Amino acid sequence: MPSQPRLQAFEQILSRPPIGVEAPAALEDLWARDVFSLAKMKSALPKAVFRSIQRSIREGTKLDTTVADVVAQAMKEWAISRGALYYAHVFYPLTNLTAEKHDGFIAPQGDGTAIAEFTGKLLVQGEPDGSSFPNGGIRSTFEARGYTAWDVTSPAWLMETPNGVTLCIPTVFVSWTGEALDKKSPLLRSNAALNRQAQRLLRLLGEVEIAPVNSSCGAEQEYFLVDSAFTALRPDLQLAGRTLFGAPPAKGQQFDDHYFGAIPERVQVFMQDVERQLYKLGIPAKTRHNEVAPGQFEIAPFHEAANVATDHQQLIMTVLKTTAKRHGFTCLLHEKPFAGVNGSGKHVNWSIGNATQGNLLDPGGTPHENLQFLLFCGAVIRGVHRFGPLMRAAIATASNDHRLGANEAPPAIISVYLGSQLEDVFEQIRSGRLEGSAQTALMSLGVDTLPELNKDPGDRNRTSPFAFTGNRFEFRAVGSSQSVAGPLVVLNTILADSIGWMADQLEEELGRGIPLEEAAFAVLKRTMEAHGAVVFGGDGYSQEWHRLAVEERGLENLRTSADALPVLQRPEVRELFERQGVLSAVELESRFEVYAEQYILAIEVEARLVLRMARTQIYPVAMAYLDRLSQSLRNQEALGMTADRSVAAQLAGLCQALLRDCLALEEALQHHSEGVENHLRHCADGLLPRMGTIRQSADALELLIDDSSWPLPTYQEMLFMR
Numbered sequence: 001m002p003s004q005p006r007l008q009a010f011e012q013i014l015s016r017p018p019i020g021v022e023a024p025a026a027l028e029d030l031w032a033r034d035v036f037s038l039a040k041m042k043s044a045l046p047k048a049v050f051r052s053i054q055r056s057i058r059e060g061t062k063l064d065t066t067v068a069d070v071v072a073q074a075m076k077e078w079a080i081s082r083g084a085l086y087y088a089h090v091f092y093p094l095t096n097l098t099a100e101k102h103d104g105f106i107a108p109q110g111d112g113t114a115i116a117e118f119t120g121k122l123l124v125q126g127e128p129d130g131s132s133f134p135n136g137g138i139r140s141t142f143e144a145r146g147y148t149a150w151d152v153t154s155p156a157w158l159m160e161t162p163n164g165v166t167l168c169i170p171t172v173f174v175s176w177t178g179e180a181l182d183k184k185s186p187l188l189r190s191n192a193a194l195n196r197q198a199q200r201l202l203r204l205l206g207e208v209e210i211a212p213v214n215s216s217c218g219a220e221q222e223y224f225l226v227d228s229a230f231t232a233l234r235p236d237l238q239l240a241g242r243t244l245f246g247a248p249p250a251k252g253q254q255f256d257d258h259y260f261g262a263i264p265e266r267v268q269v270f271m272q273d274v275e276r277q278l279y280k281l282g283i284p285a286k287t288r289h290n291e292v293a294p295g296q297f298e299i300a301p302f303h304e305a306a307n308v309a310t311d312h313q314q315l316i317m318t319v320l321k322t323t324a325k326r327h328g329f330t331c332l333l334h335e336k337p338f339a340g341v342n343g344s345g346k347h348v349n350w351s352i353g354n355a356t357q358g359n360l361l362d363p364g365g366t367p368h369e370n371l372q373f374l375l376f377c378g379a380v381i382r383g384v385h386r387f388g389p390l391m392r393a394a395i396a397t398a399s400n401d402h403r404l405g406a407n408e409a410p411p412a413i414i415s416v417y418l419g420s421q422l423e424d425v426f427e428q429i430r431s432g433r434l435e436g437s438a439q440t441a442l443m444s445l446g447v448d449t450l451p452e453l454n455k456d457p458g459d460r461n462r463t464s465p466f467a468f469t470g471n472r473f474e475f476r477a478v479g480s481s482q483s484v485a486g487p488l489v490v491l492n493t494i495l496a497d498s499i500g501w502m503a504d505q506l507e508e509e510l511g512r513g514i515p516l517e518e519a520a521f522a523v524l525k526r527t528m529e530a531h532g533a534v535v536f537g538g539d540g541y542s543q544e545w546h547r548l549a550v551e552e553r554g555l556e557n558l559r560t561s562a563d564a565l566p567v568l569q570r571p572e573v574r575e576l577f578e579r580q581g582v583l584s585a586v587e588l589e590s591r592f593e594v595y596a597e598q599y600i601l602a603i604e605v606e607a608r609l610v611l612r613m614a615r616t617q618i619y620p621v622a623m624a625y626l627d628r629l630s631q632s633l634r635n636q637e638a639l640g641m642t643a644d645r646s647v648a649a650q651l652a653g654l655c656q657a658l659l660r661d662c663l664a665l666e667e668a669l670q671h672h673s674e675g676v677e678n679h680l681r682h683c684a685d686g687l688l689p690r691m692g693t694i695r696q697s698a699d700a701l702e703l704l705i706d707d708s709s710w711p712l713p714t715y716q717e718m719l720f721m722r
């Protein structure tokens with residue numbers, strides 16, 4: 001029989017009343033109801049003002065103050081008509097979380113009355129007390145204050161919480177001296193860099209009318225739902241977001257039958273609720289239930305402009321968490337909440353394009369479009385080869401390390417999967433083999449069209465961290481709890497840089513009087529000769545690839561964040577970000593410091609939690625049971641029976657090991673490391689393995705101890721009961 005606290009949790013779960021969700025409304029009535037959308041601005045604003053703001057959105061130009069005042073007025077009226085009393089500048093600090101600075105619309109007047117005030121200045125600029133946000137030393141070296149400024153390219157929205165309605169304004173967060181303290185500023189800058197370089201290349205390809213080029217993103221979010229009655233009994237889930245202890249369930253995901261059964265009604269109701277809220281926020285998301293592990297689910301929005309998609313992704317995470325709470329669940333966004341059970345990722349689907357040339361990573365139907373595609377795709381390959389380690393660094397967190405490089409997630413080696421057809425095309429380019437069969441030949445690049453590429457998902461390689469999927473790339477190694485901004489900044493920047501390089505090369509060839517197709521081919525051939533080693537179509541999980549990648553292809557296997565984060569300090573990375581105007585050296589350094597600090601903090605918190613749980617929850621229960629067992633064994637002997645002491649001996653051994661290993665971890669925690677890089681290493685190599693050793697003993701104890709005294713909800717309970 002399970003222990004008392006667990007039994008109480010069961011009762012709570014079984015007697016949960018059904019949660020009422022508002023009756024389903026027509027999608028047209030819900031859609032973007034809570035968004036101050038372009039359509040709403042169009043009807044609320046004078047024509048000239050609307051045109052001005054439209055231009056700012058399209059071209060990223062600064063909003064002038066007279067326009068801002070009019071927009072602020074219209075925005076305020078709309079928000080107040082919807083019951084809003086407050087507004088908030090929403091920003092995205094380096095912690096992956098979303099932060100808000102709330103203010104009331106009400107401004108007290110000298111005569112004792114109050115009016116609802118909201119000016120262009122308040123819309124465009126805010127001043128949160130940012131001192132509690134990590135900034136990697138920027139603000140201490142510069143100036144303490146931080147400013148938020150409205151990002152016009154992302155619409156404002158209303159957030160309903162139990163304390164009322166708030167108008168939320170998406171903003172960038174910068175220091176007094178203009179250093180980016182957030183994740184949005186570099187994303188906007190990386191889009192601008194991409195636009196600059198893509199414009200150059202497109203012009204060289206003979207385009208005349210070229211609309212602004214932007215990146216797009218569709219991010220698939222995986223998550224777990226666990227009943228909150230169980231979470232309440234698990235300090236590890238509450239504080240670390242993952243289980244630090246827990247023996248594997250007798251029935252695991254190996255049966256793979258979990259999803260073919262019906263989705264529990266509670267989960268269905270939860271999903272409907274989430275979708276409904278997201279639709280009101282204008283987020284085109286669809287929930288799914290086809291994940292690998294029990295208790296695991298997925299939500300995937302349709303792709304949007306990368307900047308808007310990023311804000312929406314943050315909102316999705318918020319809505320998932322708050323809605324789960326209302327439904328008696330805890331939504332776990334951690335990459336590996338349960339050891340030995342499939343982890344959660346966030347596949348970042350990414351491409352670039354504009355209104356005139358369309359998706360630049362779509363092969364297209366004409367020879368000209370093909371040529372354009374091959375150059376842009378070649379630029380991606382070059383970028384990934386030159387800066388694969390940076391991509392690894394962009395997804396380096398303590399939690400994602402549990403997933404990467406394990407046998408169910410993308411490996412920590414960054415390579416590109418193209419699919420067999422496209423791989424063949426690029427291989428032909430590399431070898432200069434221009435003659436060939438009708439299906440694969442590129443008799444003359446820019447004259448023939450590519451064969452129709454196979455877009456069948458069956459052709460996809462699930463073991464690749466970065467795969468071409470027909471008209472976009474899918475960065476599969478991104479972690480489920482991460483903001484997608486960091487990965488997008490890196491992808492945009494390395495692509496901008498490679499496109500710039502290609503444009504330089506092409507300019508040179510064309511300058512020498514070489515015809516366009518021939519010049520493009522020469523540049524692509526050069527690209528593949530130097531960077532083709534990053535293209536890999538085989539099994540990314542295999543030992544053979546780990547060896548081949550490192551020993552023969554010269555790719556790096558950065559297993560942990562301790563290996564990957566220092567990449568941010570490499571000179572070529574600093575030069576890349578400076579060259580493209582995305583991050584200054586100071587801004588980059590501050591990111592290394594903040595991410596390193598976050599990694600260290602995460603692991604040290606977990607280590608302390610391991611100690612506490614092992615000593616105060618597991619050891620006492622194990623010893624009490626050992627006492628009872630010993631007593632019973634003595635009784636048996638007193639009665640002249642032969643007592644089997646094997647379990648008691650095992651228990652005693654495990655208890656001793658547990659205590660000894662706790663002591664070792666405690667000592668390791670006190671170890672002082674000289675310098676950030678050593679500190680990272682110490683966490684990865686000194687703390688994590690010791691936590692693992694303690695866990696081994698604890699999990700073995702779980703399988704020996706009388707169930708009626710085991711305090712922690714088990715894997716089986718958490719994964720299967722809802």
Ligand code: ADP
Nearest residue numbers: 216217218219300301302303349350351471472
């Ligand atoms: P998967 O087979 O990987 O599960 P899904 O259909 O779940 O694929 O997800 C595909 C995601 O890719 C969606 O969010 C979709 O909107 C997005 N996507 C499609 N085309 C593009 C594009 N051109 N740029 C960015 N994202 C895209």
Ligand code: MG
Nearest residue numbers: 220347474476
């Ligand atoms: Mg996917």
